[in-house]
Amino acid sequence: MRSFLIIFFASSFFASAQENTIRLHLDATDAPRRLFHVQMTVPVKAGPLTLLYPKWIPGEHGPTGPVVDLAGLKFTANGRTVSWQRDSVNLYAFHLTVPDGSASLEVAFDFISPPEAAGFTSGASVTTELAVLNWNQFLLYPEGIPADQLRYQASLRIPNSWSYGTALPIAHESRADSKAGEIDFQPCSLTTLIDSPVSTGAHYRTIELGTDGSIAHYLHIAGDSDRAIEMTADDIQRYKSLVSETGALFGSRHYRSYHFLLTLSDHVASFGLEHSESSDDRVGERSLSDEVERAVNADLLPHEFVHSWNGKYRRPAGLVTPDYGEPMKGDLLWVYEGLTQYLGLVLAARTGLSSPALFRDAAAITAAQMDHEAGRDWRSLSDTAVSAQLLYDSRDDYSAYRRSVDYYDEGSLLWLEADVLIRQLSHGSKSLNDFCRAFAGGPGGAPALKPYTFDDVVATLDSVQPYDWSTFLRERVNLVQPHAPLGGIEGGGWKLIYNGYRSDLWRNFEDEKRHTDLSYSIGLIVKEDGTVQDVALNGPAQKAGIAPTDKLVAVNNRQFTPPILREAVQATATASQTIDLLIKSGEYYSVHRVTYEGGEKYPHLVRDTNKPDLLSEIVEPQVR
DSSP states (O other): OOOHHHHHHHHHHHHHTTTTOEEEEETTTGGGEEEEEEEEEEEOOOOEEEEOOOOOOOOSOOOOOGGEEEEEEEEEETTTOOOEESSSSSSTTTEEOTTTTEEEEEEEEEEEESOOOOSTSSOOBBBBSSSEEOGGGOOEEETOOGGGGGGGEEEEEEEETTTTEESOEEEEOOOTSSSSSSEEEEEEHHHHTTOOEEESSSSSEEEEEEEETTEEEEEEESSTTTTOOOOHHHHHHHHHHHHHHHHHHHHSOOEEEEEEEEEEEEOOEEEEEESSEEEEEETTTTTTTOOHHHHHHTTHHHHHHHTTTTTTTEEGGGGGOOOSSSSOOOHHHHHHHHHHHHHHHHHHHTTTTHHHHHHHHHHHHHHHHTOOOOOGGGGHHHHHHHHHHTTTTTTTTTHHHOOOSSTTTHHHHHHHHHHHHHHHHHTSSOOOEEEHHHHHHHSSSOOOOEEEEEEEHHHHHHHHOOSOOOHHHHHHTTTTSOOOOOHHHHHHHHEEEEESSHHHHHHHHHHHHHHEETTTTTTTEETTTSEEEEEEETHHHTTTTTTOOOEEEEEEEEEOOOHHHHHHHHTTSSSEEEEEEEEETTEEEEEEEEOSSOOOEEEEEOOOOOOOHHHHHHHHHOOO
């Protein structure tokens, strides 16, 4: 009965308001103080009304809408206050009754941006110098009407002297010397609005990356300092190459223009989030100048750019929902994220943002990590995808035993194997490039959505190169497998080995994460301050009784430092030795004796000259 009433009300609401738009004004002038002021005008008719706050945010794969940061909510109609009540089950729903004679409802509330730099868009998005604005945080929408059918007219006020960038088409903007900037956007659907974030800041730069036909591409950079947003001519050219290489890969573009929104700050949440016509990319303040951060984040913008094709245009059917309240199903995230992870790494190498050597180093690190997970004994890759909404916030301790969002990295190994297999079966005439064009190409020219199922993926692969792709994928995705899919590496002419040398990329990851990673020797990851971040299940350290969150105080009676710990492990290279680790666990101290032989062990790929070097072919630029 309740479903019928909701549908009936939604249709009657829409019929009476279909020629109108919901007006939304966001005042971001208090952004440096983490406060945003929202005013909405909603066309209504008298009677019961339920307004919803967006809960399931596309690309975040979970119910991450930060309703807890909505404050000061008030409704008025004809100048009089309208009382409201939150739903006792769906805490994102607000019920009220519109008084007789009311044609519109005024809505006002504030949004408090959190200070913690964790999570996705619900984490820190503001500093005193910049802000990233995601519209889902600043609006309500009527229950029961598909997001594509709701029309919004948004306007924005930003601090004086701040600049901005967005893919959202602009109707009008004004700025006086004594006033903050005012931007009026063109009316659009709720889907388009939430899919079009805005970046803004005092230190801002926009770089044109060229056009493909009439489609323009822009890189908008907001930083916490003027120094942060400096970019070399060579780096600009690499991002221009990214535009060219994606055109060659997919053969069409599903956007009117594309805008990379790059935020450089140590005080906002660090991640990338995809949108049809833009991407929200956030890294450290010095990521354009620091070699470590450049190497670690080389594939971020390529990854998010690929999502415009794989994730936004082509999207798993389980992730296609009518609004932002219905749960999403992540069972095909190994395509959505896994294929994108693979293509992001490939494109980084093809464009010069990375290199063939770094591509192989990344593959070695991923292969080693996925192959050594204790959780492989009980959990399939598919289950990590289905459980995505839980795993993003899972802890670091015993992470290899619980498994994490492995559909990214293990998914990339799976698609590398598919790429190599297509090349082998077709004798070099076909590759995953052909699959990408067939699967995510299409007519292009504007944002569109074409959902897919597992059978669609199989059918497209088979059209490129006949093979039993259904069995190939089901075995790697649905079954509990003792080892990671290394067929792409081995079939591509390389072997995974371990030795005592840390690759540059391994060193960069350790520096960036500020820890010492001895996972493949004594089975220990230790933070700079000695805190044990994780232990390998059944590894030497865990067998010696060491657990995550313990504090490493001393190594062989000498105060802990990362070099001291490494040297102790190095000493075991030729003979079995014991390493005495003084551990503080809570209020108690104890000595744990780790028995180990083999020295340091780090993953690498080495050439297998008995096979063609397909990995090098894969990362060759497609545009000369």
